[in-house]
Every structure is written in structure tokens, then in C-alpha cells.
Amino acid sequence: MDEHEIAWAAGFFEAEGTACSSQRRDRPSRERNMAVYQGGRAAIPEALLRFHGAVGGRGNITGPYRDRLFHWSTKKNAAFDEVMALMWPWLTEWKRGQLRTATVTAGRKMPPACADGADAPPTLRSTQLAWVAGFFDGEGYIGASGAPGRRTIEMSIGQASTDTVPVTLARVAAVLGVGNLRGPRTMANAWSKLPQYVWRANAFGDVQFAVAMLWRWLGPVKRAQAREALLRYQALGRAA
Incomplete structure (x- = not known):
């Protein structure tokens, strides 16, 4: 298995995945149930297919539910333990x-690979970047707006927390080395x-570096959004 794809899958699961146990x-x-959700209508989202492949084809993808939601999931103990490990x-x-x-x-007992003392995070930069890419594929935003002479660009990832800066955002900032961490901010939205x-990068050079x-x-979805944002920002500059 490709460890970069597994690192990507871990980042994506960090953003979109959940695990729980329920009474039968x-x-x-x-x-136990492990699941990853993604919106979609006509076809299974590419990100779910990629996740499914990254974890060795374990689990199943079902949907769409209510014509808008697909999910990968597994309740099988062997698959749960293997994907977790x-x-x-x-x-x-x-x-x-x-x-x-x-x-x-x-x-259940935790697999040996998930025991205390077996959890040192990998230090290989390329796998750390793959994790950030997976997390950004799940939770990230990138876009450019404005008018000639008043253009803006933003690349960001938001997370909720009850006490301090989420470790996920701290990891993104540390791995990329650009952008800033901001918060806490109380949102007016009912959803949270x-x-x-x-974590947010607003300078064109920082966004361009992070994307690279x-x-x-x-x-492909985030690649297309990144390409559109960078090209639009540059086009607004030429039109000034």
C-alpha cells in the first residue's frame, strides 16, 4: 500500500470521518461503526472512491441518501481494526x-498497532503534506473575489473547538509554514x-506556495478550485 495515500486517507478521515459504537x-x-460522508448526487464522489482504495478496498460505499449524500462505512470488526491500524x-x-x-x-481490544507507545507520528515531510491535502480535501476552502484594484484571495480551513486551537489546524500551520491561526470566534450560524x-492564508504568495x-x-475538486482562484486573482490584477 502507498503510505502517502494512507496518510491522505487519514487526513480525509480526520475531516469527514466518524467512529462510534451502538447497541445492537x-x-x-x-x-462499532466507522464512516466517512460526502455530498453527491449523480455519482459516487471521487474522494470516497479514493478513500476506499487507500484502505485496501475495505468497507462499502452506499448512497445517495435523500439524493445528496454518499458514505463509506464498515461495521465488520476485522475491517474496522485494519483500517484503524x-x-x-x-x-x-x-x-x-x-x-x-x-x-x-x-x-473490543485495541489492535497492537494502535497500542500506547506505538503512536509516534511519522516525520517524513511528504506524508505530512499528504495528510494536510486529505484534510484540505475534506474541510478546506480556496477562492478569489473582488474587482480590479480591490482583489482578495483566501485559502482556509475552519474547525470548532470547546477550549483551544484544534490540533488539526496547528498541524496544518506547522507543516505548511505559511498562513495564520485565528480564533476563537462565535458564529451566528445555527449549524455550530x-x-x-x-487557519487562513491571504497573501497570494502564501496561497500559491501552499497549493504547490x-x-x-x-x-480533482480542490485542484480545480485552486486553479480557478489563482487564475482569477491574477486576471483581476491584469485588469487593474
Whole structure:
């Protein structure tokens, strides 16, 4: 398996994935469920197909639900453990805790690869960038707007937190080395009542650098958005 694709999958799971345990109706035991969600209508989102391939074809993709949502998921214990072990080295402690809680509450043991002391994060820069690309594919925004002489460009990732800067955003900032961390900010939107933090790059040079660093591992949707934003920003400059 390609460790860069696994690192990408871990970043994508960090952004869009969830794990829990629930009571089974037909027996007293609890079962675990691991899932990754993506919006889509006509076809399975490329990101879900890529995730499915990155974890060795484990799990299944189903949907669309209500004509707008697909998801990859697995409830099989073997697949759950194997996918968890594959992604473990690149996951943050917050997401590891979610997987650990799902496993313990279901009465299962953690795989040896996920035991305490086996969790040193990889230091290879290329896999760190692949993780950031996966996280950005799931949660990132990039766009340019304005008019000639008053143009702006932004590349950002937002996250909610109850106490401090999310470790995911701190990792993005550390790996890319550009942009700033901001927050907390209380949002008026009903979808999130938690304080919001954001990693954001507003300078054209910083955005261009970050895109170049992530390009190899970004999915086609974010590549298209990045290309459009950079070209639009440059076009607004020429029209000034």
C-alpha cells in the first residue's frame, strides 16, 4: 500500500470521518461503526472512491441518501481494526480517542498497532503534506473575489473547538509554514454553537506556495478550485 495515500486517507478521515459504537437490536453486545460522508448526487464522489482504495478496498460505499449524500462505512470488526491500524500513525489524538472509545465501549481490544507507545507520528515531510491535502480535501476552502484594484484571495480551513486551537489546524500551520491561526470566534450560524478557529492564508504568495506543496496529493475538486482562484486573482490584477 502507498503510505502517502494512507496518510491522505487519514487526513480525509480526520475531516469527514466518524467512529462510534451502538447497541445492537438482536443481541446484548454493542457494535462499532466507522464512516466517512460526502455530498453527491449523480455519482459516487471521487474522494470516497479514493478513500476506499487507500484502505485496501475495505468497507462499502452506499448512497445517495435523500439524493445528496454518499458514505463509506464498515461495521465488520476485522475491517474496522485494519483500517484503524492503517491510519493510526497519522491520526491526531482527538480522532484516535474517538476510535478508542468506540472500540472499548464495544468490548473490543485495541489492535497492537494502535497500542500506547506505538503512536509516534511519522516525520517524513511528504506524508505530512499528504495528510494536510486529505484534510484540505475534506474541510478546506480556496477562492478569489473582488474587482480590479480591490482583489482578495483566501485559502482556509475552519474547525470548532470547546477550549483551544484544534490540533488539526496547528498541524496544518506547522507543516505548511505559511498562513495564520485565528480564533476563537462565535458564529451566528445555527449549524455550530461552538467557538470557531481557522487557519487562513491571504497573501497570494502564501496561497500559491501552499497549493504547490499540496498539489501532488490534492483531489480533482480542490485542484480545480485552486486553479480557478489563482487564475482569477491574477486576471483581476491584469485588469487593474
